[in-house]
Amino acid sequence: MAKKAVASLKTGKGKDYTKVITAVRSPKTGAYTFKELIAHNDHIKDAVEAAKEAVEETAAE
Secondary structure, X not given: OHHHHHHHHOOHHXXXXXXXXXXXXXXXXXXXXXXXXEEEHHHHHHHHHHXXXXXXXXXXX
């Protein structure tokens, strides 16, 4: 069934977008959390840069 669900995502407009997942380490506990962002395929590099900036801001606090 999983193949069927994945195959359905490859049709239509869904294949124009990518999920960007960034791991962020907490300075207090050392545990990792994950930031998720959906971005258009044309703007993946911008999304990764924005995620890095968000991580740096979180680390500065």
